[in-house]
Amino acid sequence: MINELLFMNGYGIYVFSAFIFTLSSFATLYFVTKTQFVKEQNKFVAKFGSLNTDKAKSAKSQRINKEILANASNN
């Protein structure tokens, strides 16, 4: 059964190459995108931390900034 599934009448090498290429492309794209996201999020948190109290208060008045900070602390 397992041999049949892997051999696929002689086409296994082609079928599995196509599927492995697809899935590894997915994994690469996912991890590259995730890394970029985390990098930008960390940059935002670092910049936010360096603001003085007034500027931080003003920045926090924007809902999206609060969301970014909340997401960063959850990750």
Next chain:
Amino acid sequence: MFKLFHPNKIFQITSKAPKYILFLFVIVLSVGLTEALILSPEDYKQSDAVRIMYVHVPAAWISLGIFSSITFLSISGFIFKNKNFFLISKSLAPSGFVFNVIALVTGAIWGKPTWGTWWAWDARITSMLILALFYAMYLISWRIYESEEKVFKITTFITILGIVNIPIIKYSVDWWNTLHQPASINILSKSSIHSSMLFPLLIMTAAFALFSLLIFLMKYNTELIKIKNKGLDRL
């Protein structure tokens, strides 16, 4: 109406959605892989090589769909002067490009056992390669141009040129003699593909669509945070 698309409003949704989409994607992909590799029948002519169709065809469909969406959004962004449309287009492009490359590579792998060659300058394959070049030009433009105005104009121009290629890809099998067979799936008329093969194909298409949605959301969130980073610099 465009206020509904304001980044501040949609970030609340886009920041939380990826984890649910990822979960759904893993489930749908697992079902799709089981169907495609184990449960679906082999073809009477191509035998098990037909299983490559379950990754090749959805990848090609989605890359065409994404490029059409990018063109529509870029033109709309230009007409309505809405930057967010450009941001959405930019976030869609990486997955569209990767799907285009997957379609080309898996097509080459499928070509070897069925046609006896990895590559042929046939109309469908060549037009898909041209689409990959348009995707590459689009992505490179975002990297090399600093000025927003300029990059909006250039990327819109690239998509308008590239969209001409989409009907060529679609109808190339009817207009010219190519190695590709005519379309087996028709929305308006009866499809010639058997339901036992159509079902896994649709499941895999759904999985690929979920993956492109996942990448789009992650990329879009990254772009929004980049903008907010610049905003903090100006405070």
